[in-house]
Amino acid sequence: DIQMTQSPSxxxxxxxxxxxxxxxxxxxxxxxxxxxxxxxxxxxxxxxxAASTLQSGVPSRFSGSGSGTLFTLTISTLQPEDVATYxxxxxxxxxxxxxxxxxxxxx
Amino acid sequence: xxQLVESGGGLVQPGGSLRLSCAASGFTFSNYWMxxxxxxxxxxxxxxxxxxxxxxxxxxxDSVKGRFTISRDNAKNSLYLQMNSLRVEDTxxxxxxxxxxxxxxxxxxxxxxxxxxxxxxx
Numbered sequence: 001d002i003q004m005t006q007s008p009s010x011x012x013x014x015x016x017x018x019x020x021x022x023x024x025x026x027x028x029x030x031x032x033x034x035x036x037x038x039x040x041x042x043x044x045x046x047x048x049x050a051a052s053t054l055q056s057g058v059p060s061r062f063s064g065s066g067s068g069t070l071f072t073l074t075i076s077t078l079q080p081e082d083v084a085t086y087x088x089x090x091x092x093x094x095x096x097x098x099x100x101x102x103x104x105x106x107x
Numbered sequence: 108x109x110q111l112v113e114s115g116g117g118l119v120q121p122g123g124s125l126r127l128s129c130a131a132s133g134f135t136f137s138n139y140w141m142x143x144x145x146x147x148x149x150x151x152x153x154x155x156x157x158x159x160x161x162x163x164x165x166x167x168x169d170s171v172k173g174r175f176t177i178s179r180d181n182a183k184n185s186l187y188l189q190m191n192s193l194r195v196e197d198t199x200x201x202x203x204x205x206x207x208x209x210x211x212x213x214x215x216x217x218x219x220x221x222x223x224x225x226x227x228x229x
Contacts, residue, residue, distance in 0.1 A: 098154060
């Protein structure tokens with residue numbers, strides 16, 4: 001199975017900051033990667049698929065990049081409503097494993 | 108509007124069984140791969156299983172193989188997860204999720220149910 005490792009596990013940043021989360025796959029997954037946001041007490045929300053394609057309705061401050069084994073999620077200008085845990089997910093092959101999550105807080 | 112509504116969760120003793128259901132509406136259920144994803148209290152997302160449109164292909168994560176079985180009934184627009192030999196570590200909220208924005212694309216899980224809580228405890 002493909003293992004997904006995110007870093008950091010938690011992150012504290014100020015409103016307006018640029019924030020980057022990294023996801024590493026244990027083997028190459030081309031661009032079969034999705035990112036999700038899960039706000040406290042809420043259902044996960046799809047942000048990005050195919051490593052860099054923004055899901056409809058997601059603010060443009062979110063972006064994704066990468067291919068193969070290394071991927072990044074970037075929030076260009078952090079907003080208070082971005083407080084959440086972010087997960088990457090491999091969908092190159094089943095099981096469609098998730099990373100362990102990155103918890104983002106506001107300073 | 109796409110809706111996914113899970114049911115069937117509850118408290119069960121270790122070694123027991125439960126059957127989860129997911130009622131789908133607002134889209135042509137038989138056109139989509141469907142999945143179960145779980146989340147233990149305070150923990151991350153854990154992919155459990157998926158099933159092809161016609162039920163001919165199924166995949167289960169190793170930790171549930173031989174114990175859990177995903178299935179579907181397209182006539183009833185329903186997805187199921189039969190869970191046997193339950194363990195304490197299976198305690199989680201179980202989400203039903205639809206794969207893809209459209210039936211022809213591979214774009215993650217844009218639609219999720221609200222989840223049903225399964226608690227395995229003596």
